Amino acid sequence: MAHVSKFLVKQRITMMVNRYEVREANADGSEGALLAFAQQKRMQFKEEVNFYADEGRTQKLFSFKARQGLDVRAEHDVFDEHGNAIGYFKKEFAASLLRSTWQMSYAGVNTRGQERNELIAILRRIWEWIPVVGDIWIPFLFHFDFVDQATGEQVMSSERKVAIRDRYVVHVPDSRLDFPVAASMAVALDALQSR
Numbered sequence: 001m002a003h004v005s006k007f008l009v010k011q012r013i014t015m016m017v018n019r020y021e022v023r024e025a026n027a028d029g030s031e032g033a034l035l036a037f038a039q040q041k042r043m044q045f046k047e048e049v050n051f052y053a054d055e056g057r058t059q060k061l062f063s064f065k066a067r068q069g070l071d072v073r074a075e076h077d078v079f080d081e082h083g084n085a086i087g088y089f090k091k092e093f094a095a096s097l098l099r100s101t102w103q104m105s106y107a108g109v110n111t112r113g114q115e116r117n118e119l120i121a122i123l124r125r126i127w128e129w130i131p132v133v134g135d136i137w138i139p140f141l142f143h144f145d146f147v148d149q150a151t152g153e154q155v156m157s158s159e160r161k162v163a164i165r166d167r168y169v170v171h172v173p174d175s176r177l178d179f180p181v182a183a184s185m186a187v188a189l190d191a192l193q194s195r
Helices: 118-127 179-191
Strands: 005-015 016-024 029-039 048-052 060-068 075-079 085-091 101-107 109-113 143-148 153-163 167-171
Touching: 005 029, 005 179, 016 179, 029 179, 048 179, 075 179, 085 109, 085 179, 101 143, 109 153, 118 143, 153 179, 167 179
Parallel strands: none
Antiparallel strands: 005 016, 005 167, 016 029, 029 048, 048 060, 060 075, 075 085, 085 101, 101 109, 109 143, 143 153, 153 167
């Protein structure tokens, strides 16, 4: 699939799997056509998320899979519909203790993504560690910005919106970043963020 400059990601929770709708973003910000339907199985030894053309999962478009099992430092490969590796991402564990940080690579480009607001990142961690308060759900709006490590130019951003279910607006100004890698990273920012 080619480059998509803006799309939406919406989580749908069911009993044993996390599901995500990846949709076009209309000019007015509303949801457009379905670009991909993602499904993450829970309780797997190695994290894997498959993206399909429809909710019936009749045509697999692309996927991402962890190289290691149950590891907070796991590296993930993004595969096209034929199983060819087209990208890669991983969470930087040490840097993420205070501010979630990711590496993403594609088409010879190496990027680094971090939570945009350092104060929100720290408050979110403190909130999670307070036993009584941490059980109260507060929708912290955390956003991520990815920049090309060679040029410092922004290649992708993911902005969490206020909603009952997790919802994100993803901007991809870098035309070298194909949709499967961008969508995989965007879904991973929700599905794998707490690991």
